[in-house]
Amino acid sequence: MQAVWYEKTGAAKDVLTYGEMNRPQPGSGEVLVRLYASGVNPSDVKARAGARGDLAYDRVIPHSDGAGVIEAVGAGVDSGMVGERVWIWNGAWARPFGTCAEYIALPAAQAVPLPEKVDFAAGACLGIPASTAYHGVYADGDVRGKTVLVTGGAGAVGHYAIQFARLGGAKVLTTVSGLEKAAHAETAGADVVINYREGDVAAAILEATDGAGVDRVVEVEFGGNLAVTNKILRPNGVIATYGSMGDPNPVLPFYPMMFNGVTLRMYLVYLLSGQDRANTIAGVNRLMSEESVKHAVAETYDLEATISAHQAVESGKVIGNVVVNIA
Template identity: 45%
Template sequence: MPGGFQVPDQDGAGTVEAVGEGVDPGRVGQRVWLWFAARERPWGTAAEYTVVPARQAVPLPDGASFDLGASIGIPAMTAWHCLFADGPVDGPVLVSGGAGAVGNAAIRLAKAAGLTVVSTVSSDEKAAAARDAGADAVVDYRAGSVDDTARAVRAAAPDGVSRVVEVAPASNAELNLQVGAPHLVVAAYADDGEPVPVPGRRSMLGNVAWKFVLVYTIGDRALDAAVAGVSEAVAAGTLVVPPLHRFSLDDVAAAHDAVQQGAVGKVVIDV
C-alpha cells in the first residue's frame, strides 16, 4: 500500500485455516487457489498466511496440486478474459508470446475449446514451451521480416485469425492486421512501451476491434466469469503446472528479480 506496509504477490494456493463472520465454517480445511490477494489490501501471498474475501479463495479439486493452484490466478484469468470475454471464438487464434504465463494458459484454453492456435515466440526454448502447451504452429518472429512472419502465420491459418492474445501491441500491430480475418479482435494484456499504431481506415475496413485488457479493472461480472472459466479448465485438466522456478520465502526478492528478468514459466515461492 502506498506509504505503508505491504506483503507482495496476488496468486497462491493453500488450505483454509479460518473463516470470518458470515462465511460457511465448512470451508475450513478446504483446498483453494487465490486471486488478487494483495489488491487494495496489505496481505499478499508471500507469507505463511493471508486474508482474502471468500470469493477470492476458489475451491481447488483434489486432483490439482498446490503448484497448479499457485500458477493460475491472474495469468489464467487474463488469458480466459482475452479469449472469451465476448463469447465463443469462431476461428483460429494467434497467441503472441506463447511461452509466457498468460500465453501458455491462452494456448491451452483455446485448444480445449477446439480452436486452431498459432503462437509467435523469440527462441527455441520458448518455441518448445508453446508446442508443449498444444500450439498447432509456432513461428519464431526473429527469423525474418514482419511479412515473413505473416506468411508463416497464414500458412497455418489460411483464412486469417479471429482473435489475437497480444503481449506486444505496438510491435505487432502491423502483423495483426496482415493475419487477421474479418472482424478480428486483438486483446492486448501488456504494454511494450511504445504508442500502438492503429491505422483507422484499415481497421474500419476489416471491422477490427482493438481491446486493451487490465484484469484488475475488468469489473466483478467479468472477474466472476473468468474465475468460473478457469475453475472449469482446472477441473477438466486443461491447465497444467507450467515450468516452475522455485524460491523459498526468504528469497522473495530473488523471486521478483526472476520475474523482472523474464523467466520462462512461472515463478513460485514455497512456504
C-alpha cells in the same frame, strides 16, 4: 507468522525483508487462509521496484496470487469453508498485505475452491496467468472452429492461452523468440509455432492459414505487433490485449481497423467486472479438470529466498511461472 515485506520501493535485495509479523485475523465477510504457495508475477516485481508509483501503504506484503487452506472465517461467512483448499485472486491489489506470507485474510469471494487435481504451486498461477489467458481467449465468445493467434506463447499467460484455446476447439498459432521457447509452446499444444525473429511473420501466419488469417489474437505486445496484426486479422476479428510494453503509446490506424470491423479489447485482469470475474473463475476451474492441462511452474523458492524469486522474474530468462513455496 513468517512473511516478506517492503516499506519502500527499489531493488529486491535492498527493500525486501523476511521476518515475523502478527498473524492477521479475518474481519466480517473475510476468510483466513494458511498459504502454501505464492505466485510471483511481473506486475509484483514492477510494483516493488517502483514502476507503479509510490507506495500506497506503510508496509506491503507483495504478490496477488497464492494457494492454501482456509483456517478460519469472519462474521457472516459459512463456517463450512474451513478446511477448503483455495486459490487467491487480487491478494495484493488495492490491499497492503498479499500472499508472500504464511497467512492472508481477505474477502471470502477472493478465495476460490482449488480443484482436487491442482496442487498448491499450480494454484498459485491461476489468479493472474491463467485468468488473464482465459479472459483473453473467451471474453468474446466460443472459439470452436476459429483460428486463434497467441503472441508470446512461451510466456506464463501464453502457455495457458494456447491450451485453453485448443480445449475450446480452436486452431492455435503462436509466436515465440527462439528454439527453447518454441519447444515450450509446442508442449502446450500449439498447431503452428512461428519464430518472430526469423523472416516475415505476417507471411508465415497467412501461409499457415491458407491466406485466411486469424479470428482472434490474444496479444501480449499490442503496439509492437500492430503492423503484423492488421495484416493477418480476418474481418470482424478480435484483438484481446493485456500488454504493450515495447510500444506503450502506439499510433492506432483507425480507418484500416474500422473498415475491417476490428474489435479491440484492452483488459487488466485485476479490473474484471463482477460478471467477467465470475465467468473467468468458473471457466478456469472447469478447464483445470482437464487431464491435459499443463502448469509451467519453472522455478520455486522458499519464502526466505523471495529476493531470488524476484530477481528470477526480472531476469526475463525463466520460461514459465516462478512460485514461492511456504512451508
